[in-house]
Amino acid sequence: MSIRLSSPEQYDALIDKYDTWMFDCDGVLWHGDRLIDGAIDMLHILRSRKKTILFVTNNASKSRKSYKGKFDQLGVVASVDEIFGSAYASAVYISSVMKLPKDKKVYVIGMSGIEEELREEGVSFIGGTDPADCTVEPFSLANFTLDPTVGAVLCGLDVHVNYTKISKAFQYLTRNPGCQFLVTNEDSTYPSADGLLPGAGAISAPLRFALDRDPISIGKPATTMLDCIKAKVNFDPKRTIMVGDRLNTDILFGQGGGLSTLLVLTGITSEKDITGPNASSIVPDYVTQSIGDLRAAGSP
Amino acid sequence: MSIRLSSPEQYDALIDKYDTWMFDCDGVLWHGDRLIDGAIDMLHILRSRKKTILFVTNNASKSRKSYKGKFDQLGVVASVDEIFGSAYASAVYISSVMKLPKDKKVYVIGMSGIEEELREEGVSFIGGTDPADCTVEPFSLANFTLDPTVGAVLCGLDVHVNYTKISKAFQYLTRNPGCQFLVTNEDSTYPSADGLLPGAGAISAPLRFALDRDPISIGKPATTMLDCIKAKVNFDPKRTIMVGDRLNTDILFGQGGGLSTLLVLTGITSEKDITGPNASSIVPDYVTQSIGDLRAAGSP
Incomplete structure (x- = not known):
């Protein structure tokens, strides 16, 4: 008790x-x-x-550095070294634990925080905030070129998520042999200022469902x-x-x-x-x- | 055997x-x-x-009438009465089995096929192909007005799916008492002309995950x-x-x-x-x- x-x-x-x-x-x-x-x-x-x-x-939407800005804005004393986010932990996992080879890259469903942490750890990536993937136009395989160097898909909270992003990640996970499926965290929801919204776990759910496969989860x-x-x-x-x-x-x-x-x-x-x-x-x-x-x- | x-x-x-x-x-x-x-x-x-x-x-992306066009185009003889799609079956289910009251409506994650069949069955709806919901802009609850007359969320294949659609459906399912959660079908993938893409089951997966709740499924x-x-x-x-x-x-x-x-x-x-x-x-x-x-x- x-x-x-x-x-x-x-x-x-x-x-x-x-x-x-x-x-x-x-x-x-x-x-x-x-x-x-x-x-x-x-x-x-x-x-x-x-x-x-x-x-x-x-929270994987912000890098530690950006997240520090949130502390500052609210008047909460903190140093970057005191902050551990799931985007940072994911980047460290990919570079130091998974040891993704330098000639491989990550396809990202996620926001700038993930990109900043991957960059900081020297991990190459595509997707993320790339405007080409931020679209509600239908996705066509006929216009898609599979990048054979994508060795992992990393999925986090992404408020720009759409069918193109999900479809591209699905292609990498089904067609690139050994492609790893990672999620920054599995929170089903996240508390926005005005109430609950679907979280990173929900963002990765279409891939789990389509692949019938659970990802490796990094966050709490x-x-x-x-x-x-x-x-x-x-x-x-x-x-x-x-x-x-x-x-x-x-x-x-x-x-x-x-x-x-x-x-x-x-x-x-x-x-x-x-x-x-x-x-x-x-x-x-x-x-x-x-x-x-x-x-x-x-x-x- | x-x-x-x-x-x-x-x-x-x-x-x-x-x-x-x-x-x-x-x-x-x-x-x-x-x-x-x-x-x-x-x-x-x-x-x-x-x-x-x-x-x-x-296939819930087309109404029976539109689907007939596909038969015609491929030279396959068929009449509309011979065609049963999950969009049609969903509309019949909502009007005749669930008997959604006439002053209630459905929030749709899906394409024009679902809208046509709902219209044919006299079921009111919002969402679907509404351009306001076809966006990759972040969704803000501060700018959202909950429609208390939404009594069901119907989810089907939607190649325009995005965070706004998922977030609105999530609001209706968590905040409108008794709001039903329906999916046209649970196919994890669908065979496009050029290969497999995520299907209706995958489109509904974020809501299943965020709600920890299984929908009523209509199709095979x-x-x-x-x-x-x-x-x-x-x-x-x-x-x-x-x-x-x-x-x-x-x-x-x-x-x-x-x-x-x-x-x-x-x-x-x-x-x-x-x-x-x-x-x-x-x-x-x-x-x-x-x-x-x-x-x-x-x-x-």
């Missing part, structure tokens, strides 16, 4: 107990462009108590993301806590990596998902209403 | 045995715009032997399509044969309706799918290479 945090002493003890704090962003620190009340003060308290802070997001809850963090940051899992709003991504991710977990109820998960007859089987270590509650602990 | 047809006597006996012949079209009578060799002669033999001929297609192999045929044509299932190229749609459809089944190998299914260690568990009554083989039987 989860511990429900409520007293200042509990929040204070929690902060004492963990040296490294990993935060999901959307639904935890902000909703779209609206900051969650108390998020900035809470981070200020953690920093004043010398905690290591990491931001671990499945997959451990690939944690491997990527481990390669850059020293932390003791026993003294690390993952804070998130989604049971099947954030909390599962923390549990899979041997971290402690704190669920906040300002995002996707509501009280009915964790209490009563239809409660999820994924049980976080701690629950609090909002990340702003940690302010009760106070600075040292 | 399937009977492999090869001798003129076998083809002659087969034609004798069945009064009603239901044909899938793509992959059986033609590939895209190329007629299968012998298809016209074969149909001529069946007609000269007084058989009832029906064309049962999952669902029995809804057969119910629709039964309402219009008299036939004895025992003396009816379904001819198709797909095990998991055509052959399953025939078997589900108590019909006999004939598989042709000119489409999706190849020899390795029906023979050897990886053979499908769906076993047709008869197998022949091509529908043109039936010419061996000759006219009466």
Whole structure:
């Protein structure tokens, strides 16, 4: 059973107990462009108590550098090195784990964030924001030339997704031998400023369905993301806590990596998902209403 | 085990045995715009032997009337009453089985064929070929007005599919209480003239994934399509044969309706799918290479 945090002493003890704090962003620190009340003060308290802070997001629409702009815009202090996104982790996976040969490239269904991270890791790609693929015109195989050097398809959230992109990816995955199928993350939805919209998992779903094949997933809850963090940051899992709003991504991710977990109820998960007859089987270590509650602990 | 047809006597006996012949079209009578060799002669033999001929297609991109144009263009004799498409069956299902109230409407992800059939059945709809939805611009909930009268989302093959269409359908299915989720058919791919492309099942996959909900499927192999045929044509299932190229749609459809089944190998299914260690568990009554083989039987 989860511990429900409520007293200042509990929040204070929690902060004492963990040296490294990993935060999901959307639904935890902000909703779209609206900051969650108390998020900035809470981070200020953690920093004043010398905690290591990491931001671990499945958002693949932005590179870490662009995502840093979002922190700046909302007045949240963060450095690029503290930010781990699924676009970055995907690029690292392709270059360092999959070791895609230099003469091969990636076909991207996704936005500029993925392109920036691939470029940074020296991975060649086509598709993505290429205007030729941003079309609602019917796709014709007669006018399509298969690029035999495409060795992977990487699929992330893409608000410009269309039949041409899906059809091209389908061709690479069925006709280029050994072509890998990767997704930045499997979130079924994502919280926009005005409500839920279909997420990266939904964007990749036509390919899963047409191919009857599951992709390799990089973002939370997959451990690939944690491997990527481990390669850059020293932390003791026993003294690390993952804070998130989604049971099947954030909390599962923390549990899979041997971290402690704190669920906040300002995002996707509501009280009915964790209490009563239809409660999820994924049980976080701690629950609090909002990340702003940690302010009760106070600075040292 | 399937009977492999090869001798003129076998083809002659087969034609004798069945009064009603239901044909899938793509992959059986033609590939895209190329007629299968012998298809016209074969149909001529069946007609000269007084058989009832029906064309049962999952293709929802065309209405029956438009689909008749395809028959004409390829020189295949057919009347509109002989053609049953999944767009038509979907419209009949919505008006006659689901009985969508007259003040409600359907949000369509699909092409003009679905719109024509809905119009013919007196069902109101939005979306579909509306230019406002044919866009690769990002979708914003701030600029979206939910139409509370949308009581169903109908999804079919749509080569103009994009994030706006998927997001609007997602809004109706999550925010309009009781909104039904229908698909014309679940084909994962469809055979274009130049090769396989993602099919209607793939188009509906983002919604399935985002909603974690399976739609009601109308086309083959669902029995809804057969119910629709039964309402219009008299036939004895025992003396009816379904001819198709797909095990998991055509052959399953025939078997589900108590019909006999004939598989042709000119489409999706190849020899390795029906023979050897990886053979499908769906076993047709008869197998022949091509529908043109039936010419061996000759006219009466």
